Amino acid sequence: MSELALQSVVKMFGATTVLHGITTQFRPGTVTAIVGDNGAGKSTLCKTIAGVYHPDRGDITLGELKLTHLGPHETRLAGIEMIYQDLALAKQHDVVSNLFLGREKTRFFGWLDQPKMVEESRAVLETMGINVPILKLPVGVLSGGQQQAVAIARALLFAPKVLIMDEPTAALAAREIEHTLELIKKLRERGLIVILISHRLNDVFAVSDRIIAMRSGQIVADKLIEETSMQDVVAQIMIA
Amino acid sequence: MFAKKLLADVNFTSLLQCLVFLLLMSIVFALNSPVFVTPVNIVNILTAGSVIGLMAVGATFVIASGSIDLSTAATMGLSSVVSAWMVQNMQISGPVPLLVATAVGAACGLLTGLLINITKAPSFIITLGMMSIYRAVAFILTNGIPIYGLDEKITSIAEAQFVGLSFPSLLMLAGMVVGYLILSKTKFGAHTLLLGDSQFACEAMGVQVLKLRLAIFTLAGCFSGLAGYIFMTRTSSGDPTAGMNYELIAITAVVLGGANLFGGRATIPGTLAGILCLVVLQNGLNLMAISTFYQTLFVGLVLVLASFLRRLGPER
Ligand SMILES: Nc1ncnc2c1ncn2[C@@H]1O[C@H](COP(=O)(O)OP(=O)(O)O)[C@@H](O)[C@H]1O
Ligand SMILES: [Mg+2]
16 A cells, blocks of 8 residues: 655735645545644645645655645545545535535436435445435435545445545444544554544544644644553644 | 435436426416427427527536536537538538537537636636627627528428428437437536535546546537527528527526536436427417516516425435
């Protein structure tokens, strides 16, 4: 399995620099948490890895493959999946359309293979323990937890190598959070690179192997979980 | 259980509302005019709806994708002018003018889509501009004088009948079928609706949004171009002022059919039902000899009433 590496990644929006030369690596089979205050650049960093944004300088590689200039279509083909903070769901569309968004199964000339997509959706939702009758409902009428589950299912549908989760537990109830954390542990065992953005330090300490703290677009601390404590992390985030 | 499920489907209930309205209207007209329910009049209704119907198929795609196209009627007019010019000056009839009109429409749509992609401006603004530009081009090409009195072969195309239906109405129905298959059954159609639902979701999931929008506007342009050809055969002319305001009628039909004006939801059967509502209304009022002032009033009332009824429907 290959390592995900960032080398001096700079990202600017107009004249403002949001990422100031980020250099770090992520190893397969580990969960890395990224913490930091609002506006620290966590989401921007992850969207840059996922190809939604392109770095102004620096390089991103997955093993031998250079990701720097690839768009979301290619990074997904390379095995990078991201669960976005706002979930990136098409709310008027049903679960099946969302699960296969951008990767629809077709038979010929772009003719949709609807039965196959329904069948595979049913299978993946069953393995995740999600209620199957919701398959035909617009995603927008589902509960926050169910929507979250759809976004996670979509990310796992194509056996990714890297899974980036931006605040995956923010909208969830206690039981659903438990569920998500268990899932993250399973994915680590399967050898995925998991990157978890979260401001819930309890979750972070429950599943992570390593914590990166960001402030103003820079990495200000990078520690293994056993080397640090919650007080430590809070202090790192808070220092102005 | 099955019926309950259907009634929870917004697309279905919108279509149902349209069809019920169509039926009620037809009953009123049938009671007031002996001519209304005759084969000739039904053919008339479909023929009268052919130009707008084709434009509305294109508009369905554009609205589904979260855009709006105000340049469809101007595109239609320009296509009618170019194909009429060919017929008159090059003595060409047959399928070539049809293909040329469609190609002119496609080119207009492609250009419009390209400009929206480049400027990232709202489609409303860009297509408002393109509406003026395409009209102006049609005026410049003709010097403002409509091309009249085309070869009789052309009028015979508009009057040709197959299986009891006129050629224009058959072309419109064929356009509806093709549009339905593309929108509901293909990946391109699915992406069109998804783009209108959430552009970010599409981008993040790797859909090539710019290419997609270009294809949508080009396709819509093809339908407007084809409508221009029909207009040319029906009026035996190429008129730069052809179909003033038709773009708004096409949009009205799409919305009557249950589409979300902000994108993400639209169906071709809904659009067909919407077109029929508008054309039947006009036809029936004509037969009852009600003045066009009142016809305009009724179209407005129908749209307002439909919007109100939609609020009583299921959650969207
Ligand atoms: N698309 C954008 N255009 C301009 N500025 C942006 C954009 N996205 C984020 N920013 C800015 O970049 C900074 C980092 O944002 P973000 O990555 O969302 O932070 P976090 O996820 O850590 O809360 C913020 O100051 C935000 O205002
Ligand atoms: Mg964020």
